[in-house]
Amino acid sequence: MRASTNPFAGLPVVVKNLLIINVIMYLLKWSGVGNIGGTDMTTLFGLHYFASPLFKPWQLVTHMFMHGSLGHIALNMLGLFMLAPPLEYKWGSQRFLTFYMLTGIGAALLYSGVHAIEYISLSGQVDPAVLATIKTEGVDIWTNHQNYTDPVWNRLNEIINVPMVGASGALYGVLLAFGMTFPNVELMVFPLFIPIKAKYFVWILGALAVFQALENNPGDNVAHLAHLGGMLVGYILIRLWRQRNPWG
Numbered sequence: 001m002r003a004s005t006n007p008f009a010g011l012p013v014v015v016k017n018l019l020i021i022n023v024i025m026y027l028l029k030w031s032g033v034g035n036i037g038g039t040d041m042t043t044l045f046g047l048h049y050f051a052s053p054l055f056k057p058w059q060l061v062t063h064m065f066m067h068g069s070l071g072h073i074a075l076n077m078l079g080l081f082m083l084a085p086p087l088e089y090k091w092g093s094q095r096f097l098t099f100y101m102l103t104g105i106g107a108a109l110l111y112s113g114v115h116a117i118e119y120i121s122l123s124g125q126v127d128p129a130v131l132a133t134i135k136t137e138g139v140d141i142w143t144n145h146q147n148y149t150d151p152v153w154n155r156l157n158e159i160i161n162v163p164m165v166g167a168s169g170a171l172y173g174v175l176l177a178f179g180m181t182f183p184n185v186e187l188m189v190f191p192l193f194i195p196i197k198a199k200y201f202v203w204i205l206g207a208l209a210v211f212q213a214l215e216n217n218p219g220d221n222v223a224h225l226a227h228l229g230g231m232l233v234g235y236i237l238i239r240l241w242r243q244r245n246p247w248g
Contacts, residue, residue, distance in 0.1 A: 010085075011081075011085055012085055012088040012089055012093060012096075013088075013093055014088055014093045014096050014097045014100070015080060015081070015084045015085050015088055015096075018080060018084075018100070018167075019077055019080060019081065021065055022065055022067070022073060022076070022077055022167065023073070023077070025041075025045075025065045025066060025067075026066075026067050026070075026073050028041060029041040029042065029066065029067075041066065042066060042068070042163055042165060043163065044056075044062075045058075045059060045062035045063065045065070045066050045165075046059065046062075046063050046066050046163025046164060046165040047059040047060060047062075047063035047108050047111075047112070047163055047164045047165070048160070048161070048163050049112060049115050049116075049119065049159050049160055050112060050116070051119060051135075051160065052135065052159075052160045052161060053135055053136070054160075054161065054163070059163070060105050060108050060109075061101070061104075061105065063108060063163065063164055063165050063166070064101075064104040064108075064166070064167045064169070064170055065167070066163075066165035066166065067165055067166050067167075068165055068166065072166060073166075076166060076167045076168060076171050079171050079174070079175065080167070080171060080174065083174050083175060083178045084096070084100075084174050086178070086181075086182060087099075087174065087177055087178060087181060090181065095241075099173065099174075099177065099234065099237055100170050100173070100174065101170070102233060102237060103169060103170045103172075103173025103174070103229075103230045103233045103234045103237070104167065104169050104170035104173070104230065106169070106173075106229050106230065106232070106233030107168075107169025107170065107172070107173070107226040107227070107228075107229030107230040107233065108164070108169060108226065108229070109229065110226070110228065110229030110232065110233075111164060111169075111226045111229060115159050118155075118159060119156070119159050119160075122152055122155055122156050122159075123156065125152050126152060126153065126156065130153065131156065134148075134153065134156055134157050134160055134161075135160055164226060166226075168226055168227055168230070169226040169227060169229055169230035170230055171230070172205070172209070172226075172227040172228075172230035172231050172234070173230035173231060173233060173234030174234075175201075175202060175205065175231075176202055176206075176230075176231045176234040176235060176238075177234050177238060178198055178202075179198040179199045179201065179202030180199075180202075180235075180238055181238075182198055183197065183198055183199035184197050184198070184199070185197070185198045186198075187201055189201065202231075205227075206228070206231055209227040209228050209231075210228065
């Protein structure tokens with residue numbers, strides 16, 4: 001009898017395919033093969049603000065399969081690999097996929113909603129011609145690293161032209177679901193390697209995301225609001241499902 005050397009052996013179907021799709025998308029982006037008509041994949045599939053000329057409806061879904069760096073995708077996929085399989089085995093593949101997609105889309109909507117409030121406030125401080133110029137120039141500082149000298153112009157440029165990418169919103173939803181479904185399972189937290197119950201780990205990461213979102217550090221481009229959005233949508237879904245079937 002031979003032991004399987006397949007690294008995906010034992011993984012449920014949805015988790016396995018999510019891992020594969022994310023890795024393929026990253027390799028296509030990294031190699032440049034996935035660029036279409038000279039346009040970078042991040043611009044095509046990352047989530048832009050609704051008022052941006054770069055926004056496309058499909059980005060609400062595709063941003064979850066795009067990642068900005070090797071470290072970014074490695075952390076997200078490691079979390080998915082460790083935490084998601086028990087949920088898919090318990091819920092079934094269809095419900096898990098529904099949960100994953102809805103938390104990712106919900107996180108994106110919350111992130112965009114907060115951006116809308118900021119956009120409305122800042123756009124009233126500049127001449128309409130300036131705002132039109134920022135939009136038409138399409139200065140994508142994700143790839144070009146260009147900045148305006150005026151802080152208001154620069155922030156509007158970030159909102160309009162810099163896309164959000166990554167599965168973090170959906171992953172934080174998975175983290176919350178794991179903590180609510182298996183609250184007393186102990187996790188080993190890197191780099192301390194101290195066992196901590198899942199329910200406490202969820203509280204710690206949630207509080208950290210709130211703090212980082214409120215701090216609004218200009219040098220921190222992590223979409224902490226998306227993390228909170230994933231947790232919020234995940235919590236609502238689980239509560240609704242438990243009300244419909246409290247023994248399931």
